[in-house]
Amino acid sequence: YSAAAGSGQAWRIYSPDLEPDPNDLILLRDFRRHGTRDMYLLYQPKLDLASGYVRGAEALVRWQHPQLGNVSPAHFIPLLEETGLVTRLTYWVMEEAIQAVERCQEHDEDFSLSVNISSRDLMEGSTLIDFIKTRSFAYRKQALCLEITETGVIHDQRHAQKVIEQLHDENISCAVDDFGTGYASLSYLSAFSVDEVKLDRSFISNMLENRRHRTIIASTIALAHELGLKVTAEGVEDAATLRELAGLGCDMAQGYVISKPIAERDLHQLIGHRYFSETLLQEKV
């Protein structure tokens, strides 16, 4: 057995057969050396389905590695989480996003940005709160939302809930990411006072063909609304699905049909422009 780095983390079985990927070692070495130097953020617009306007976006990190090229966050985020390095990335993303949201709010004063944090960041909540408090961010109410991506069971739910309450005190809202998969389930809605639910792409992508998925989506939207939460559908790739979601009362949508993740200057161009006409919205599928 080997104890994983950092306190409070569960013991892991050490397997000598699992040779670490040499590229992973390069990534970890270079993150320790250079941090976020070769990283940048893209923003994926979030469409408000009631109005047809882009009123928010999700910040997604990109790593343009000098030797390895573009490395997907789906690959390097888990590496940084396992080694306890992810918090350094999280702070940088938040810093960048807060500056970006102020610029976006020059186009739409209610614009909000979402950033991804891992459950590890949430557990190291006092550091997170201290970080937020030391920056006197001049952002408005609910300009920032933290999407909590589940990578494991949250062992201390009471602590996590306290962190969420402290974030609320700082005008920061919280979303459950990838809802319906893994650990992000109904029990989260009862344990944590989150503000938003993000329906996972795996339910959305085939909802027009899969009656069960459509039923789960419709019920989750109704349940979330009963609890006073907003619902975002992620991974919407076609107009028919977008219309269906609007018909079900889904609040926001994200996906390639609206836009892939884009640079901040391109995001500014989309703010204040109506994505679709009311007639398209009202059309029945």
Ligand code: C2E
């Ligand atoms: P996620 O939070 O579920 O983000 C959505 C992912 O789906 C993004 O991949 C996005 O580019 C992709 N996507 C968006 N629309 C569509 C669509 O219509 N169809 C399909 N097939 N895919 C779509 P990306 O950018 O590669 O990010 C992957 C994951 O990496 C994210 O999943 C998130 O868990 C993590 N991640 C990204 N940036 C950060 C970050 O700054 N911090 C942390 N902790 N995690 C991050």
Ligand code: CA
């Ligand atoms: Ca997310």
Ligand code: CA
């Ligand atoms: Ca997600």
Ligand code: CA
């Ligand atoms: Ca995800």
